Amino acid sequence: MGHEPGSESTVVEVEFEISHPQYLLVELTETTGCTAELVQILPRSHGAYTVFHRVTGTTPESVLEVVEEYDEIDVRVVSSSDDEVIVEFQIGEDGEFFTTSLTDAGAIPTELSSRDGTVRIVAEIPSIHSASDVIAQFQEAYPPVEIVARRQKEYSVPLFHQQELYESVIDLLTPRQHEALLLAYMNGFYEWPRETTGEQLADEMDVTPPTFYEHLRSAERKLLSVIFTK
Structure with missing residues (x-):
């Protein structure tokens, strides 16, 4: 039921x-x-x-x-x-x-x-x-x-x-996508004005800025698909 x-x-x-x-x-x-x-x-x-x-x-x-x-x-x-x-x-x-x-x-x-x-x-x-x-x-x-x-x-x-929803969302992300999203959130990337830059976060992950942004956008796209895909 x-x-x-x-x-x-x-x-x-x-x-x-x-x-x-x-x-x-x-x-x-x-x-x-x-x-x-x-x-x-x-x-x-x-x-x-x-x-x-x-x-x-x-x-x-x-x-x-x-x-x-x-x-x-x-x-x-x-x-x-x-x-x-x-x-x-x-x-x-x-x-x-x-x-x-x-x-x-x-x-x-x-x-x-x-x-x-x-x-x-x-x-x-x-x-x-x-x-x-x-x-x-x-x-x-x-x-x-x-x-x-x-x-x-x-x-x-x-x-x-709630826990099942959280786990299902996390399962969509690769470890690097999750790391990029977590770094962005924890370091004020989504605040306004931004407290850090994508270039700084890319350096933290030891990747190039384009690679960081690709991980981040892929993570964001997957999260949005949970909300908007029926």
């Missing part, structure tokens, strides 16, 4: 905290004094993920120095400025990462931030999953995690439908 207009879908929102130094984001913010914030999770094939974080208050070199201790995680600096660094983590199917573990358990991470050696995670669990089972699976993977809050929320559109 379809979702009736005007009806609501209930989800469980859970807030976690973890401060154990064995975990990357805990060590990163404790060691360097930076703050880290989740930007986006991109599912890949065979259980792998690409996770983008915004890091402020430290240098790209300091980030790379900490992350290189974690063999199961590959890292790349996507862009950097005086104020922030956008970092891409490649998580293999055997790698562990807070957000990917929650996703695999059936939750949808909506917020992740780390400051002063404490990671705060907020995730929403759609009603198609048992909240208790999802929480138990996450706590089994990360025993030191603490539950700070648990509450119910309601959406006029089922949350899992």
